[in-house]
Amino acid sequence: MREKLEKYFSYVFEKELIDEIVQVGIYKKLRENEVLVDLGDKMKGIPLLLEGAIKIVREDKNGDEILLYFLERGDTCASSFASAVSNTKCGIRAIAEKESEIIFLPKEKLDDWMVKYKSWRNFVIESYNIRLNEMMETVDSLAFMRMDERLYKYLTDKAQIMRETSLNTTHQEIAYDMHTSRVVISRLLKQLENESKIKLYRNKIEILEF
Amino acid sequence: MREKLEKYFSYVFEKELIDEIVQVGIYKKLRENEVLVDLGDKMKGIPLLLEGAIKIVREDKNGDEILLYFLERGDTCASSFASAVSNTKCGIRAIAEKESEIIFLPKEKLDDWMVKYKSWRNFVIESYNIRLNEMMETVDSLAFMRMDERLYKYLTDKAQIMRETSLNTTHQEIAYDMHTSRVVISRLLKQLENESKIKLYRNKIEILEF
DNA sequence: TAATTTATGTGATGCAAATCACAAATTAAT
């Protein structure tokens, strides 16, 4: 745990803070598709993502979903922070897109560290900023882009987060993430294939152009 | 300035912090439609909103706009905080929807206060949370709602923020905020009027049902 | 190997919203 923590966070956190994190943090391995945070959860702390990829989705009353953004190593879940500190419910669901490793930080420490460590304050503010910007990008996609553009952005974004050039997924799963229908996705994927931007296989999409 | 600050912030901030704010804060009056923050600005501090209403919009490359959310008294601009602390560009535009009063807090103090005042830490975190949640609502609207529902939500939200039951606006302005065309708005407004939810006048919309 | 399930392909149809085109009504400017 200390090893990976230092690998991704030694340039972010002071040595003393890393020591504290090692002491109180709870290491956890997430298997693919494991739900880390669910709608309405009250968080007892926040996760630091050491390895892997986590998708954050929003759900409406009808159970319809839409992807908000992905987290990758070095990230934390700003929504959890909110929930943990203010003791309010979390409005999102967090699901591991692949096997991931996290350190769970108990909420009791979060405010102490704000006083003690400048690096922690920066990290928290920076995390919020990144997330706000991600949300703006999500709004941009929804407001300004057509479905084909959104789809291409989805594919390239996800490939980057997953650190792979092909994605193991079905058309239906993409449709869920983008809150549209499988038929629409299948047609647009075929179109992207014709433009030589991707190549389609069963349960797999190879991205040719980034 | 102290008077209004205490009116809206005495339950939020410690007395000592209010004293400090009075010392270093710069009071400013904004006239209607004045641009407080523009795209690409690097903020030298953050605004505390004492009175009035401010809309936060996002713009894409083509100059198309979409409303993200409104700020009201007691609020601050989380996006500015980000920009001020990290010295990065602001991705939004903030425009006074009516005459407003703000206190501008210089960025040099922002981090000091995080260490000194628990109430300030809470305020900052709370502000980010509120804004993240607003962004989620914006995404919900765009992803899950039809234009007529979005329009009705827009009207009632704006009326609440403006603290009035009628809005002085044109169909075209609404269309800009919602990133659609005037024709669409005119037709949906007429529809809402037929459902007795609103009453239409020239340059004015009265909301009958909240 | 046959039967079943899962993933993808494709035509047809409907609908919300975008776009075009222009008229009518109201207000502001000369």
Add this chain to the structure above:
DNA sequence: ATTAATTTGTGATTTGCATCACATAAATTA
């Protein structure tokens, strides 16, 4: 008072996407 600009109303057409219906293909399971 006449002209010009702004605001709103309305028909016609197009387009992107949703939805329905069903076919085909590949992978699982019996």
